Amino acid sequence: MTFKNYLLSRGFSTATSESYSKSLLQYTVWTESNQIETEQSTYNEVISYVQHLKNKAIKQRTVQLHMNSLRHYFDWVAKRQLRNDNPTLNINIKGIKRRKLYNIIDKPTLEKIYHGYDIGNLEKQEDENIAKRNKIILGLIIYQGLGTLELNRLEVNDVKLREGKIFVKSSRRSNERTLKLEAHQVLDVMEYTLKIRAELVAENPKGTEQLLITKGTGNHLQNAI
Known part of the structure; x- marks a missing residue:
C-alpha cells in the first residue's frame, strides 16, 4: 500500500492525500540531500527540517501542514513495523492563531x-x-x-x-x-x-448496513441532525 492509498483508506479526501504525498516528497528530497534515512528520521532531524522550512520564509500554518503530513507518514511507517515510534508527536508549531470556541454548553x-x-x-x-x-x-x-x-x-x-x-x-x-x-x-x-x-x-428499503436510517430515499443524516 502506498502512502497515498493509506491516507485514502483512513478517510482522507483525494485532494488532501495528494497534498500530503507532495509534502512527503519534499521531505524525502531534503532527507536524501542531507544523507538521512527518511523512514528512520529522528526527532532532531525532523526539527532540522522545520528550521529548514522556516529559513525559506514559509508561513507557520504551511509548516504545520507539512508536520501533519509527516505525522501521518510516520504512523504509516509504524503500522508497517519499520519503527515503533513517531518522531513528530511532540512537535508543535507556534505562532498559529487558534479558533476560540464560545458559548460552550456545560x-x-x-x-x-x-x-x-x-x-x-x-x-x-x-x-x-x-x-x-x-x-x-x-x-x-x-x-x-x-x-x-x-x-x-x-x-x-x-x-x-x-x-x-x-x-x-x-x-x-x-x-x-x-x-x-x-x-x-x-x-x-x-x-x-x-x-x-x-x-x-x-x-423504505435501502439495501445498506448503515445504522441510522433516514426517513427519505437518501442515506445522509444532515437534515435529520
Whole structure:
C-alpha cells in the first residue's frame, strides 16, 4: 500500500492525500540531500527540517501542514513495523492563531437536553420510530462526541451490545476508537438496533448496513441532525 492509498483508506479526501504525498516528497528530497534515512528520521532531524522550512520564509500554518503530513507518514511507517515510534508527536508549531470556541454548553445542560427529549404519544408508529432514532443520535452527539460524518458512517455491526460499546471508524480528522455507551443509552440503542431500525427499513428499503436510517430515499443524516 502506498502512502497515498493509506491516507485514502483512513478517510482522507483525494485532494488532501495528494497534498500530503507532495509534502512527503519534499521531505524525502531534503532527507536524501542531507544523507538521512527518511523512514528512520529522528526527532532532531525532523526539527532540522522545520528550521529548514522556516529559513525559506514559509508561513507557520504551511509548516504545520507539512508536520501533519509527516505525522501521518510516520504512523504509516509504524503500522508497517519499520519503527515503533513517531518522531513528530511532540512537535508543535507556534505562532498559529487558534479558533476560540464560545458559548460552550456545560455537561448538566447537555444531559438536561437529552433527558428532556420527549418522544411523547405520537399518532403514527413511523413518527415514533423517527423520534426514537433522533434520541439515539442526540445521545451519540452528547455522550460520545460524534460528528455528522461519523454518525453517517456507523454500521449495524459497529454496535457492541454485550459490551455496551460502539466502534467508530477512523476519518481524516480522527483515529478509530471504541467508546463506552452510558447505561441509560444501552437499552435505547438495543431497542433501535433490534426492532426500530428493521421497521424503518421495511418502510423504505435501502439495501445498506448503515445504522441510522433516514426517513427519505437518501442515506445522509444532515437534515435529520
